[in-house]
Amino acid sequence: xxxxxxEIAFDGTPYRGWQRQLAAPSVQAExxxxxxxxxxxxxxFVVGCGRTDTGVHATEFFLHFVAPTDRVVDERLVYSxxxxxxxxxxxxxxxxxxxDAHARFSATERGYGYLIHRMKDPxxxxxxxxxxxxxxxxxxxxxxxxxxxxQDFSSFCKAGSDNRTTICDVRHAHWENTANGYRFTIRxxxxxxxxxxxxxxxxxxxxKGQQPLASMAEVLAAKxxxxxGKSAPARGLYxxxxxxxxxxxxxxx
Numbered sequence: 001x002x003x004x005x006x007e008i009a010f011d012g013t014p015y016r017g018w019q020r021q022l023a024a025p026s027v028q029a030e031x032x033x034x035x036x037x038x039x040x041x042x043x044x045f046v047v048g049c050g051r052t053d054t055g056v057h058a059t060e061f062f063l064h065f066v067a068p069t070d071r072v073v074d075e076r077l078v079y080s081x082x083x084x085x086x087x088x089x090x091x092x093x094x095x096x097x098x099x100d101a102h103a104r105f106s107a108t109e110r111g112y113g114y115l116i117h118r119m120k121d122p123x124x125x126x127x128x129x130x131x132x133x134x135x136x137x138x139x140x141x142x143x144x145x146x147x148x149x150x151q152d153f154s155s156f157c158k159a160g161s162d163n164r165t166t167i168c169d170v171r172h173a174h175w176e177n178t179a180n181g182y183r184f185t186i187r188x189x190x191x192x193x194x195x196x197x198x199x200x201x202x203x204x205x206x207x208k209g210q211q212p213l214a215s216m217a218e219v220l221a222a223k224x225x226x227x228x229g230k231s232a233p234a235r236g237l238y239x240x241x242x243x244x245x246x247x248x249x250x251x252x253x
């Protein structure tokens with residue numbers, strides 16, 4: 001049967017993450033339900049480009065599925081699926097791919113963004129982390145320089161995680177000021193569980209002056225989760241870029 005990639009976006013606030021669970025709402029369960037109805041199939045399962053934790057959002061997320069050849073899979077399906085999804089999830093486009101294309105394992109890079117706002121804003125509730133103290137962006141960026149490259153990120157991995165390797169290739173990690181706070185962007189070939197939020201938490205400590213600039217390199221060298229800062233809340237985290245060699249991608253920001 002033909003294989004397809006479906007691009008979606010979602011507000012993760014109502015869900016216990018991407019992955020389907022028995023007794024909790026998930027993005028995967030909602031997408032599978034909508035696809036089954038739209039394609040008139042009694043059973044259909046999808047594979048996502050990765051897992052997201054409870055409350056994490058995605059502006060770009062890909063999943064793959066297969067469908068019988070007698071089903072119409074085009075932009076009309078995107079409209080139909082999107083109309084049946086909750087307001088917190090939207091289908092964006094569908095792409096026919098090769099039989100061996102895999103939403104998770106074919107990705108060559110993923111990019112995350114993290115948002116912090118300093119003044120209370122009801123329109124950012126659940127979508128950005130409210131942190132009132134001023135942060136030293138230059139200091140955080142100096143600290144982030146230690147993250148670049150292929151190295152062991154076990155200090156930023158949630159304890160008890162089952163990873164085949166803790167080696168990741170981080171290609172970009174940068175903070176910038178925004179009108180109401182700060183924005184962090186990071187790009188890498190892969191991530192460990194809780195990795196980005198642990199990095200953000202460590203950066204915040206540096207930005208507050210609670211840790212020296214050199215501490216980021218020291219945390220990495222420790223290979224111990226206890227050496228890193230407290231994980232930043234999930235509500236500020238967005239998966240916003242997934243790169244595949246067979247899908248044209250917008251330029252990285």
